[in-house]
Amino acid sequence: MDTLINNLDLFVTGFKNTGILFVVSAVFALILGTIVAAMRVSPVPAMRAAGTLYVNTVRNTPLTLILAFFALGYPRLGLPEINFMVAAIIGLSLYTATYVAETIRSGINTVPVGQAEAARAIGLPFGKTLSLIIMPQAFRSVVPPLFSVLIALLKNTTVAAGFSVAEAGAIRANLSERGEPQMVGLLWVALIFIVLVLGVLSTLQRYLEKKWRVAR
Amino acid sequence: MSSVLFDVPGPKARTRNVYLSIITAIVVVGIIAFILYRFAQTGQFTAEKWQIFRFPLVQQTIVTSIGATLGAFGTAAVGSLVVGVILAFGRLADRRWISVPCYWFTELFRAVPLLILMMIIYYGLPSLGVEGITPFTAVVVGLVLYNGSVLAEVFRAGIESLPRGQREAGLAVGMTKAQVQVSILLPQAVRAMMPVIIAQLVVILKDTALGFIVTYNEILFQATYFGSQVQYGSPVVPALMVAGVIYVGLCLILAGVAKWLERRLNRSTRVAKAKTALARVDLAEP
Numbered sequence: 001m002d003t004l005i006n007n008l009d010l011f012v013t014g015f016k017n018t019g020i021l022f023v024v025s026a027v028f029a030l031i032l033g034t035i036v037a038a039m040r041v042s043p044v045p046a047m048r049a050a051g052t053l054y055v056n057t058v059r060n061t062p063l064t065l066i067l068a069f070f071a072l073g074y075p076r077l078g079l080p081e082i083n084f085m086v087a088a089i090i091g092l093s094l095y096t097a098t099y100v101a102e103t104i105r106s107g108i109n110t111v112p113v114g115q116a117e118a119a120r121a122i123g124l125p126f127g128k129t130l131s132l133i134i135m136p137q138a139f140r141s142v143v144p145p146l147f148s149v150l151i152a153l154l155k156n157t158t159v160a161a162g163f164s165v166a167e168a169g170a171i172r173a174n175l176s177e178r179g180e181p182q183m184v185g186l187l188w189v190a191l192i193f194i195v196l197v198l199g200v201l202s203t204l205q206r207y208l209e210k211k212w213r214v215a216r
Numbered sequence: 217m218s219s220v221l222f223d224v225p226g227p228k229a230r231t232r233n234v235y236l237s238i239i240t241a242i243v244v245v246g247i248i249a250f251i252l253y254r255f256a257q258t259g260q261f262t263a264e265k266w267q268i269f270r271f272p273l274v275q276q277t278i279v280t281s282i283g284a285t286l287g288a289f290g291t292a293a294v295g296s297l298v299v300g301v302i303l304a305f306g307r308l309a310d311r312r313w314i315s316v317p318c319y320w321f322t323e324l325f326r327a328v329p330l331l332i333l334m335m336i337i338y339y340g341l342p343s344l345g346v347e348g349i350t351p352f353t354a355v356v357v358g359l360v361l362y363n364g365s366v367l368a369e370v371f372r373a374g375i376e377s378l379p380r381g382q383r384e385a386g387l388a389v390g391m392t393k394a395q396v397q398v399s400i401l402l403p404q405a406v407r408a409m410m411p412v413i414i415a416q417l418v419v420i421l422k423d424t425a426l427g428f429i430v431t432y433n434e435i436l437f438q439a440t441y442f443g444s445q446v447q448y449g450s451p452v453v454p455a456l457m458v459a460g461v462i463y464v465g466l467c468l469i470l471a472g473v474a475k476w477l478e479r480r481l482n483r484s485t486r487v488a489k490a491k492t493a494l495a496r497v498d499l500a501e502p
Contacts, residue, residue, distance in 0.1 A: 041219065041221055044233045046237035046238075046240040046241050047240050050244045060468060062463055063422070064426055064429070068456060069453075072456070073452050073456050076258060077255065120223055157329075159429070162331075168332075169332065169335075182340055183343050187340070193332065194327040
Protein backbone atom coordinates (compact mmCIF):
# COMPACT_ATOMS: atom_id res chain seq x y z
CA MET A 1 0.00 0.00 0.00
CA ASP A 2 2.86 2.38 0.85
CA THR A 3 4.36 1.93 -2.59
CA LEU A 4 1.06 3.01 -4.14
CA ILE A 5 0.47 6.01 -1.88
CA ASN A 6 4.05 7.32 -1.90
CA ASN A 7 4.19 7.18 -5.68
CA LEU A 8 0.63 8.13 -6.43
CA ASP A 9 1.84 10.77 -8.92
CA LEU A 10 3.49 8.05 -11.03
CA PHE A 11 0.41 5.85 -10.99
CA VAL A 12 -1.96 8.72 -11.74
CA THR A 13 0.03 10.07 -14.73
CA GLY A 14 0.67 6.52 -15.91
CA PHE A 15 -2.95 5.46 -15.96
CA LYS A 16 -4.08 8.86 -17.24
CA ASN A 17 -1.87 8.37 -20.30
CA THR A 18 -3.09 4.77 -20.64
CA GLY A 19 -6.64 6.12 -20.61
CA ILE A 20 -5.89 8.72 -23.29
CA LEU A 21 -4.15 6.12 -25.48
CA PHE A 22 -7.05 3.71 -25.03
CA VAL A 23 -9.93 6.11 -25.70
CA VAL A 24 -8.39 7.92 -28.68
CA SER A 25 -7.10 4.70 -30.30
CA ALA A 26 -10.43 2.96 -29.69
CA VAL A 27 -12.35 5.74 -31.47
CA PHE A 28 -10.01 5.75 -34.47
CA ALA A 29 -9.85 1.96 -34.60
CA LEU A 30 -13.65 1.64 -34.57
CA ILE A 31 -14.05 4.20 -37.37
CA LEU A 32 -11.26 2.80 -39.53
CA GLY A 33 -12.30 -0.79 -38.78
CA THR A 34 -15.88 -0.15 -39.86
CA ILE A 35 -14.72 1.46 -43.09
CA VAL A 36 -12.36 -1.44 -43.84
CA ALA A 37 -15.10 -3.99 -43.05
CA ALA A 38 -17.44 -2.18 -45.45
CA MET A 39 -14.70 -2.16 -48.10
CA ARG A 40 -14.22 -5.91 -47.69
CA VAL A 41 -17.88 -6.68 -48.47
CA SER A 42 -18.33 -4.00 -51.15
CA PRO A 43 -19.15 -4.76 -54.80
CA VAL A 44 -15.96 -3.06 -56.00
CA PRO A 45 -13.19 -5.67 -56.46
CA ALA A 46 -10.32 -3.24 -55.91
CA MET A 47 -11.77 -2.11 -52.58
CA ARG A 48 -12.12 -5.72 -51.45
CA ALA A 49 -8.52 -6.38 -52.46
CA ALA A 50 -7.22 -3.26 -50.71
CA GLY A 51 -9.09 -4.16 -47.50
CA THR A 52 -7.84 -7.75 -47.58
CA LEU A 53 -4.26 -6.64 -48.21
CA TYR A 54 -4.33 -4.19 -45.30
CA VAL A 55 -5.91 -6.65 -42.86
CA ASN A 56 -3.66 -9.58 -43.78
CA THR A 57 -0.45 -7.55 -43.62
CA VAL A 58 -1.09 -5.68 -40.40
CA ARG A 59 -2.66 -8.63 -38.58
CA ASN A 60 0.43 -10.71 -39.26
CA THR A 61 2.83 -8.06 -37.96
CA PRO A 62 3.52 -7.87 -34.22
CA LEU A 63 2.22 -4.73 -32.54
CA THR A 64 5.67 -4.20 -31.04
CA LEU A 65 7.12 -3.94 -34.55
CA ILE A 66 4.45 -1.48 -35.67
CA LEU A 67 5.05 0.73 -32.65
CA ALA A 68 8.81 0.41 -33.16
CA PHE A 69 8.36 1.64 -36.71
CA PHE A 70 6.36 4.71 -35.67
CA ALA A 71 8.59 5.52 -32.69
CA LEU A 72 12.04 4.79 -34.19
CA GLY A 73 11.65 4.65 -37.97
CA TYR A 74 9.18 7.45 -38.64
CA PRO A 75 11.35 10.31 -37.29
CA ARG A 76 13.98 9.44 -39.93
CA LEU A 77 11.63 9.94 -42.87
CA GLY A 78 11.76 13.74 -42.69
CA LEU A 79 7.99 14.07 -42.26
CA PRO A 80 6.28 16.46 -39.81
CA GLU A 81 7.43 15.57 -36.31
CA ILE A 82 5.07 13.75 -34.00
CA ASN A 83 5.61 13.01 -30.32
CA PHE A 84 5.75 9.47 -28.94
CA MET A 85 2.17 9.63 -27.70
CA VAL A 86 0.79 10.40 -31.16
CA ALA A 87 3.07 7.73 -32.66
CA ALA A 88 1.67 5.16 -30.22
CA ILE A 89 -1.92 6.23 -30.99
CA ILE A 90 -1.35 5.83 -34.75
CA GLY A 91 0.26 2.41 -34.27
CA LEU A 92 -2.41 1.12 -31.89
CA SER A 93 -5.26 2.42 -34.08
CA LEU A 94 -3.87 0.88 -37.28
CA TYR A 95 -3.29 -2.45 -35.50
CA THR A 96 -6.62 -2.63 -33.66
CA ALA A 97 -8.61 -1.50 -36.71
CA THR A 98 -7.79 -4.80 -38.46
CA TYR A 99 -9.29 -6.77 -35.56
CA VAL A 100 -12.33 -4.48 -35.47
CA ALA A 101 -12.78 -4.96 -39.23
CA GLU A 102 -12.65 -8.75 -38.97
CA THR A 103 -15.07 -8.76 -36.03
CA ILE A 104 -17.59 -6.55 -37.82
CA ARG A 105 -17.27 -8.62 -40.97
CA SER A 106 -18.09 -11.76 -39.03
CA GLY A 107 -21.03 -9.84 -37.55
CA ILE A 108 -22.27 -9.00 -41.05
CA ASN A 109 -22.29 -12.73 -41.75
CA THR A 110 -24.52 -13.42 -38.75
CA VAL A 111 -27.28 -11.10 -40.02
CA PRO A 112 -29.98 -13.31 -41.60
CA VAL A 113 -29.91 -13.34 -45.41
CA GLY A 114 -33.56 -12.24 -45.55
CA GLN A 115 -32.65 -8.80 -44.16
CA ALA A 116 -30.34 -7.96 -47.04
CA GLU A 117 -32.71 -9.54 -49.56
CA ALA A 118 -35.61 -7.47 -48.27
CA ALA A 119 -33.47 -4.34 -48.46
CA ARG A 120 -32.53 -5.10 -52.06
CA ALA A 121 -36.11 -5.97 -52.91
CA ILE A 122 -37.31 -2.49 -51.96
CA GLY A 123 -34.54 -1.06 -54.13
CA LEU A 124 -31.93 0.09 -51.65
CA PRO A 125 -28.44 0.40 -53.15
CA PHE A 126 -25.43 -1.26 -51.50
CA GLY A 127 -24.46 1.75 -49.37
CA LYS A 128 -27.91 2.09 -47.88
CA THR A 129 -28.39 -1.66 -47.43
CA LEU A 130 -25.17 -1.74 -45.47
CA SER A 131 -25.53 1.42 -43.40
CA LEU A 132 -29.27 1.31 -42.68
CA ILE A 133 -30.07 -2.39 -42.52
CA ILE A 134 -27.01 -4.60 -42.04
CA MET A 135 -24.53 -2.60 -39.94
CA PRO A 136 -26.92 -1.66 -37.09
CA GLN A 137 -27.78 -5.34 -36.64
CA ALA A 138 -24.21 -6.54 -37.15
CA PHE A 139 -22.92 -4.11 -34.51
CA ARG A 140 -25.37 -5.40 -31.94
CA SER A 141 -24.51 -9.03 -32.55
CA VAL A 142 -20.76 -8.40 -32.20
CA VAL A 143 -20.83 -6.50 -28.93
CA PRO A 144 -19.08 -9.32 -26.99
CA PRO A 145 -16.25 -9.95 -29.50
CA LEU A 146 -15.88 -6.21 -30.10
CA PHE A 147 -15.38 -5.76 -26.39
CA SER A 148 -12.71 -8.47 -26.34
CA VAL A 149 -10.95 -6.44 -29.03
CA LEU A 150 -11.26 -3.29 -26.93
CA ILE A 151 -10.02 -5.13 -23.82
CA ALA A 152 -7.06 -6.36 -25.86
CA LEU A 153 -6.45 -2.74 -26.96
CA LEU A 154 -6.44 -1.57 -23.33
CA LYS A 155 -3.90 -4.26 -22.46
CA ASN A 156 -1.86 -3.52 -25.59
CA THR A 157 -1.40 0.11 -24.59
CA THR A 158 1.28 -1.17 -22.16
CA VAL A 159 3.48 -2.05 -25.14
CA ALA A 160 3.85 1.69 -25.78
CA ALA A 161 5.88 1.84 -22.56
CA GLY A 162 8.70 0.24 -24.52
CA PHE A 163 8.70 3.29 -26.80
CA SER A 164 9.05 6.23 -24.43
CA VAL A 165 5.36 6.82 -23.62
CA ALA A 166 4.92 7.43 -19.89
CA GLU A 167 1.93 5.16 -19.37
CA ALA A 168 1.05 2.31 -17.01
CA GLY A 169 3.65 -0.06 -18.41
CA ALA A 170 6.39 2.49 -17.70
CA ILE A 171 5.56 2.77 -13.99
CA ARG A 172 7.97 -0.06 -13.18
CA ALA A 173 11.01 1.69 -14.69
CA ASN A 174 10.20 4.91 -12.82
CA LEU A 175 9.68 3.03 -9.56
CA SER A 176 13.02 1.29 -9.84
CA GLU A 177 14.67 4.70 -10.38
CA ARG A 178 13.15 5.85 -7.11
CA GLY A 179 14.42 2.71 -5.41
CA GLU A 180 10.94 1.40 -4.64
CA PRO A 181 10.21 -2.36 -4.64
CA GLN A 182 9.41 -3.27 -8.26
CA MET A 183 7.34 -6.35 -7.52
CA VAL A 184 4.86 -4.45 -5.35
CA GLY A 185 4.52 -1.74 -7.99
CA LEU A 186 4.00 -4.27 -10.77
CA LEU A 187 1.38 -6.14 -8.76
CA TRP A 188 -0.48 -2.86 -8.21
CA VAL A 189 -0.41 -2.16 -11.95
CA ALA A 190 -1.68 -5.70 -12.61
CA LEU A 191 -4.44 -5.27 -10.02
CA ILE A 192 -5.58 -1.96 -11.51
CA PHE A 193 -5.73 -3.59 -14.96
CA ILE A 194 -7.77 -6.47 -13.54
CA VAL A 195 -10.21 -3.97 -12.05
CA LEU A 196 -10.40 -2.01 -15.31
CA VAL A 197 -10.94 -5.12 -17.44
CA LEU A 198 -13.15 -7.27 -15.22
CA GLY A 199 -14.82 -4.48 -13.28
CA VAL A 200 -15.35 -1.72 -15.84
CA LEU A 201 -15.16 -3.02 -19.41
CA SER A 202 -16.79 -6.43 -18.78
CA THR A 203 -19.64 -4.80 -16.86
CA LEU A 204 -20.15 -2.29 -19.67
CA GLN A 205 -20.13 -5.17 -22.15
CA ARG A 206 -22.84 -7.08 -20.25
CA TYR A 207 -24.93 -3.91 -19.98
CA LEU A 208 -24.69 -3.07 -23.69
CA GLU A 209 -25.23 -6.69 -24.66
CA LYS A 210 -28.50 -6.74 -22.74
CA LYS A 211 -29.58 -3.30 -23.90
CA TRP A 212 -28.84 -3.85 -27.58
CA ARG A 213 -29.94 -7.46 -27.89
CA VAL A 214 -31.55 -8.15 -31.25
CA ALA A 215 -34.90 -9.89 -31.00
CA ARG A 216 -34.90 -12.79 -33.44
CA MET B 217 -18.76 -12.60 -57.13
CA SER B 218 -22.35 -12.60 -56.06
CA SER B 219 -23.29 -11.53 -52.58
CA VAL B 220 -26.55 -11.15 -50.71
CA LEU B 221 -25.57 -7.58 -49.93
CA PHE B 222 -25.88 -6.23 -53.47
CA ASP B 223 -27.59 -7.11 -56.74
CA VAL B 224 -25.69 -8.57 -59.64
CA PRO B 225 -24.30 -5.39 -61.23
CA GLY B 226 -25.92 -4.28 -64.47
CA PRO B 227 -24.16 -2.31 -67.21
CA LYS B 228 -24.37 1.01 -65.34
CA ALA B 229 -23.18 -0.44 -62.03
CA ARG B 230 -20.36 -2.27 -63.78
CA THR B 231 -19.04 0.97 -65.27
CA ARG B 232 -19.35 2.67 -61.90
CA ASN B 233 -17.51 -0.20 -60.22
CA VAL B 234 -14.71 0.09 -62.74
CA TYR B 235 -14.35 3.81 -61.98
CA LEU B 236 -14.41 3.13 -58.23
CA SER B 237 -11.84 0.38 -58.69
CA ILE B 238 -9.56 2.75 -60.56
CA ILE B 239 -9.95 5.43 -57.88
CA THR B 240 -9.22 2.89 -55.10
CA ALA B 241 -6.19 1.60 -56.98
CA ILE B 242 -4.91 5.16 -57.43
CA VAL B 243 -5.34 5.93 -53.71
CA VAL B 244 -3.66 2.69 -52.59
CA VAL B 245 -0.81 3.01 -55.07
CA GLY B 246 -0.53 6.68 -54.08
CA ILE B 247 -0.12 5.84 -50.40
CA ILE B 248 2.46 3.11 -51.11
CA ALA B 249 4.28 5.35 -53.58
CA PHE B 250 4.36 8.21 -51.07
CA ILE B 251 5.89 5.92 -48.42
CA LEU B 252 8.47 4.59 -50.88
CA TYR B 253 9.19 8.14 -52.07
CA ARG B 254 9.84 9.27 -48.50
CA PHE B 255 12.07 6.23 -47.99
CA ALA B 256 13.99 7.01 -51.15
CA GLN B 257 14.20 10.75 -50.36
CA THR B 258 15.71 10.10 -46.94
CA GLY B 259 18.11 7.57 -48.38
CA GLN B 260 16.67 4.40 -46.89
CA PHE B 261 17.42 2.48 -50.09
CA THR B 262 21.06 3.53 -50.41
CA ALA B 263 23.64 0.76 -50.44
CA GLU B 264 25.25 2.31 -47.37
CA LYS B 265 22.20 1.63 -45.21
CA TRP B 266 21.87 -1.95 -46.41
CA GLN B 267 25.51 -3.02 -46.45
CA ILE B 268 25.35 -4.17 -42.84
CA PHE B 269 23.11 -7.03 -43.98
CA ARG B 270 25.79 -8.29 -46.35
CA PHE B 271 28.11 -9.43 -43.57
CA PRO B 272 27.94 -13.19 -42.99
CA LEU B 273 28.11 -12.62 -39.23
CA VAL B 274 25.08 -10.31 -39.35
CA GLN B 275 23.15 -12.78 -41.48
CA GLN B 276 24.07 -15.54 -39.06
CA THR B 277 22.85 -13.43 -36.13
CA ILE B 278 19.54 -12.86 -37.90
CA VAL B 279 19.14 -16.61 -38.43
CA THR B 280 19.98 -17.20 -34.75
CA SER B 281 17.41 -14.61 -33.71
CA ILE B 282 14.77 -16.28 -35.91
CA GLY B 283 15.70 -19.48 -34.08
CA ALA B 284 15.24 -17.68 -30.76
CA THR B 285 11.81 -16.43 -31.81
CA LEU B 286 10.75 -19.87 -33.05
CA GLY B 287 12.17 -21.53 -29.92
CA ALA B 288 10.14 -19.29 -27.64
CA PHE B 289 7.10 -19.77 -29.89
CA GLY B 290 7.37 -23.56 -29.98
CA THR B 291 7.88 -23.95 -26.25
CA ALA B 292 5.10 -21.49 -25.45
CA ALA B 293 2.71 -23.04 -27.97
CA VAL B 294 3.09 -26.56 -26.56
CA GLY B 295 2.93 -25.25 -23.00
CA SER B 296 -0.18 -23.15 -23.71
CA LEU B 297 -2.00 -26.08 -25.32
CA VAL B 298 -1.23 -28.34 -22.35
CA VAL B 299 -2.14 -25.69 -19.77
CA GLY B 300 -5.24 -24.83 -21.79
CA VAL B 301 -6.51 -28.42 -21.82
CA ILE B 302 -5.83 -28.85 -18.09
CA LEU B 303 -7.58 -25.58 -17.21
CA ALA B 304 -10.53 -26.40 -19.47
CA PHE B 305 -11.01 -29.77 -17.77
CA GLY B 306 -10.59 -28.01 -14.42
CA ARG B 307 -13.33 -25.53 -15.23
CA LEU B 308 -15.67 -28.30 -16.37
CA ALA B 309 -14.99 -30.40 -13.26
CA ASP B 310 -17.95 -31.29 -11.06
CA ARG B 311 -16.13 -30.45 -7.85
CA ARG B 312 -16.35 -26.78 -7.02
CA TRP B 313 -12.98 -26.65 -5.28
CA ILE B 314 -11.43 -27.48 -8.65
CA SER B 315 -13.65 -25.49 -10.99
CA VAL B 316 -13.76 -22.23 -9.01
CA PRO B 317 -9.95 -21.73 -8.75
CA CYS B 318 -9.61 -22.65 -12.43
CA TYR B 319 -12.27 -20.08 -13.30
CA TRP B 320 -10.46 -17.31 -11.40
CA PHE B 321 -7.10 -18.38 -12.80
CA THR B 322 -8.30 -18.00 -16.40
CA GLU B 323 -10.16 -14.76 -15.69
CA LEU B 324 -7.23 -13.10 -13.90
CA PHE B 325 -4.53 -14.08 -16.36
CA ARG B 326 -6.66 -12.94 -19.27
CA ALA B 327 -7.15 -9.55 -17.64
CA VAL B 328 -3.48 -8.75 -16.91
CA PRO B 329 -1.56 -7.31 -19.88
CA LEU B 330 0.95 -9.86 -21.16
CA LEU B 331 3.78 -7.34 -20.98
CA ILE B 332 3.07 -6.64 -17.29
CA LEU B 333 3.03 -10.41 -16.72
CA MET B 334 6.44 -10.74 -18.37
CA MET B 335 7.76 -7.81 -16.31
CA ILE B 336 6.48 -9.39 -13.09
CA ILE B 337 8.38 -12.56 -13.97
CA TYR B 338 11.52 -10.88 -15.27
CA TYR B 339 11.94 -7.88 -12.94
CA GLY B 340 9.65 -8.79 -10.05
CA LEU B 341 10.51 -12.38 -9.15
CA PRO B 342 14.32 -11.90 -8.87
CA SER B 343 13.68 -9.12 -6.33
CA LEU B 344 11.85 -11.72 -4.22
CA GLY B 345 14.90 -13.95 -4.29
CA VAL B 346 13.87 -16.26 -7.14
CA GLU B 347 16.99 -17.13 -9.11
CA GLY B 348 17.66 -18.23 -12.65
CA ILE B 349 15.05 -16.11 -14.43
CA THR B 350 16.35 -15.58 -17.97
CA PRO B 351 14.55 -13.44 -20.55
CA PHE B 352 13.61 -16.72 -22.27
CA THR B 353 11.80 -18.07 -19.19
CA ALA B 354 10.06 -14.73 -18.67
CA VAL B 355 8.79 -14.67 -22.26
CA VAL B 356 7.74 -18.33 -22.34
CA VAL B 357 6.11 -18.44 -18.90
CA GLY B 358 4.26 -15.19 -19.60
CA LEU B 359 3.01 -16.49 -22.95
CA VAL B 360 1.98 -19.85 -21.45
CA LEU B 361 0.03 -18.30 -18.56
CA TYR B 362 -1.83 -15.86 -20.80
CA ASN B 363 -2.44 -18.01 -23.86
CA GLY B 364 -3.11 -21.09 -21.74
CA SER B 365 -5.96 -19.18 -20.11
CA VAL B 366 -7.31 -18.01 -23.46
CA LEU B 367 -7.08 -21.51 -24.95
CA ALA B 368 -8.81 -22.96 -21.87
CA GLU B 369 -11.82 -20.82 -22.71
CA VAL B 370 -11.62 -21.95 -26.34
CA PHE B 371 -11.52 -25.64 -25.41
CA ARG B 372 -14.33 -25.18 -22.91
CA ALA B 373 -16.53 -23.42 -25.47
CA GLY B 374 -15.69 -26.20 -27.93
CA ILE B 375 -16.69 -28.95 -25.52
CA GLU B 376 -19.88 -27.15 -24.53
CA SER B 377 -20.87 -26.62 -28.15
CA LEU B 378 -20.95 -30.39 -28.76
CA PRO B 379 -24.32 -32.17 -28.75
CA ARG B 380 -25.16 -33.52 -25.28
CA GLY B 381 -25.70 -36.97 -26.72
CA GLN B 382 -21.95 -37.40 -27.21
CA ARG B 383 -21.27 -37.27 -23.50
CA GLU B 384 -24.35 -39.29 -22.61
CA ALA B 385 -23.49 -42.02 -25.12
CA GLY B 386 -19.97 -42.20 -23.72
CA LEU B 387 -21.25 -42.58 -20.18
CA ALA B 388 -23.88 -45.09 -21.34
CA VAL B 389 -21.28 -47.48 -22.74
CA GLY B 390 -19.59 -47.46 -19.36
CA MET B 391 -16.74 -45.00 -19.79
CA THR B 392 -15.69 -42.94 -16.79
CA LYS B 393 -16.19 -39.17 -16.85
CA ALA B 394 -12.45 -38.65 -17.45
CA GLN B 395 -12.44 -41.12 -20.34
CA VAL B 396 -15.41 -39.37 -21.92
CA GLN B 397 -13.67 -36.00 -21.65
CA VAL B 398 -10.36 -37.18 -23.08
CA SER B 399 -11.39 -39.62 -25.79
CA ILE B 400 -14.87 -38.43 -26.83
CA LEU B 401 -15.27 -34.71 -26.19
CA LEU B 402 -11.76 -33.26 -26.49
CA PRO B 403 -10.97 -34.55 -30.02
CA GLN B 404 -14.26 -33.18 -31.34
CA ALA B 405 -13.82 -29.89 -29.50
CA VAL B 406 -10.32 -29.45 -30.93
CA ARG B 407 -11.64 -30.07 -34.41
CA ALA B 408 -14.51 -27.66 -34.03
CA MET B 409 -12.27 -24.96 -32.62
CA MET B 410 -9.32 -25.45 -34.98
CA PRO B 411 -9.53 -21.98 -36.58
CA VAL B 412 -9.54 -20.23 -33.20
CA ILE B 413 -6.68 -22.39 -31.89
CA ILE B 414 -4.60 -21.56 -34.95
CA ALA B 415 -5.42 -17.87 -34.65
CA GLN B 416 -4.22 -18.03 -31.07
CA LEU B 417 -0.99 -19.73 -32.17
CA VAL B 418 -0.39 -16.83 -34.58
CA VAL B 419 -0.97 -14.49 -31.62
CA ILE B 420 1.68 -16.40 -29.62
CA LEU B 421 4.12 -16.06 -32.53
CA LYS B 422 3.49 -12.32 -32.75
CA ASP B 423 3.65 -11.81 -29.00
CA THR B 424 7.15 -13.27 -28.80
CA ALA B 425 8.09 -9.81 -30.11
CA LEU B 426 7.21 -8.46 -26.66
CA GLY B 427 10.43 -10.18 -25.60
CA PHE B 428 12.09 -7.11 -27.15
CA ILE B 429 11.05 -5.10 -24.07
CA VAL B 430 12.32 -7.67 -21.54
CA THR B 431 15.64 -7.92 -23.47
CA TYR B 432 15.03 -11.33 -25.05
CA ASN B 433 17.36 -11.74 -28.01
CA GLU B 434 14.71 -12.24 -30.71
CA ILE B 435 14.19 -10.81 -34.20
CA LEU B 436 12.97 -7.35 -33.24
CA PHE B 437 15.63 -6.96 -30.55
CA GLN B 438 18.36 -7.77 -33.07
CA ALA B 439 16.76 -5.52 -35.68
CA THR B 440 16.76 -2.46 -33.43
CA TYR B 441 20.31 -3.30 -32.39
CA PHE B 442 21.46 -3.32 -36.02
CA GLY B 443 19.40 -0.20 -36.60
CA SER B 444 21.39 1.67 -33.97
CA GLN B 445 24.80 1.01 -35.62
CA VAL B 446 25.96 4.55 -36.37
CA GLN B 447 28.98 3.48 -38.45
CA TYR B 448 26.56 1.94 -40.99
CA GLY B 449 24.36 5.05 -41.07
CA SER B 450 21.87 3.87 -38.38
CA PRO B 451 19.77 1.71 -40.72
CA VAL B 452 16.65 1.68 -38.47
CA VAL B 453 14.14 1.64 -41.30
CA PRO B 454 15.91 -1.09 -43.34
CA ALA B 455 16.31 -3.22 -40.20
CA LEU B 456 12.63 -2.86 -39.30
CA MET B 457 11.69 -3.70 -42.90
CA VAL B 458 13.73 -6.90 -42.68
CA ALA B 459 12.09 -7.78 -39.33
CA GLY B 460 8.64 -7.03 -40.74
CA VAL B 461 9.15 -9.26 -43.76
CA ILE B 462 10.37 -12.10 -41.53
CA TYR B 463 7.40 -11.81 -39.16
CA VAL B 464 4.78 -11.58 -41.90
CA GLY B 465 6.46 -14.53 -43.65
CA LEU B 466 6.48 -16.68 -40.51
CA CYS B 467 2.84 -15.85 -39.71
CA LEU B 468 1.72 -16.58 -43.28
CA ILE B 469 3.55 -19.94 -43.22
CA LEU B 470 1.83 -20.78 -39.94
CA ALA B 471 -1.54 -19.70 -41.34
CA GLY B 472 -0.89 -21.80 -44.47
CA VAL B 473 -0.09 -24.88 -42.40
CA ALA B 474 -3.25 -24.20 -40.43
CA LYS B 475 -5.41 -24.03 -43.56
CA TRP B 476 -3.96 -27.28 -44.85
CA LEU B 477 -4.54 -28.95 -41.48
CA GLU B 478 -8.10 -27.67 -41.30
CA ARG B 479 -8.89 -28.98 -44.76
CA ARG B 480 -7.50 -32.39 -43.81
CA LEU B 481 -9.51 -32.50 -40.60
CA ASN B 482 -12.66 -31.30 -42.32
CA ARG B 483 -12.69 -34.25 -44.68
CA SER B 484 -14.60 -36.33 -42.19
CA THR B 485 -16.27 -34.23 -39.61
CA ARG B 486 -19.82 -33.81 -38.62
CA VAL B 487 -19.41 -31.35 -35.78
CA ALA B 488 -22.23 -28.99 -34.94
CA LYS B 489 -21.20 -26.29 -37.37
CA ALA B 490 -23.78 -23.58 -36.84
CA LYS B 491 -23.35 -23.61 -33.10
CA THR B 492 -19.57 -23.55 -33.11
CA ALA B 493 -19.44 -20.88 -35.79
CA LEU B 494 -21.18 -18.54 -33.39
CA ALA B 495 -19.00 -19.60 -30.49
CA ARG B 496 -15.88 -18.95 -32.55
CA VAL B 497 -16.69 -15.32 -33.24
CA ASP B 498 -16.65 -14.66 -29.52
CA LEU B 499 -13.22 -15.95 -28.71
CA ALA B 500 -10.60 -14.22 -30.81
CA GLU B 501 -8.15 -12.51 -28.48
CA PRO B 502 -5.53 -10.33 -30.14
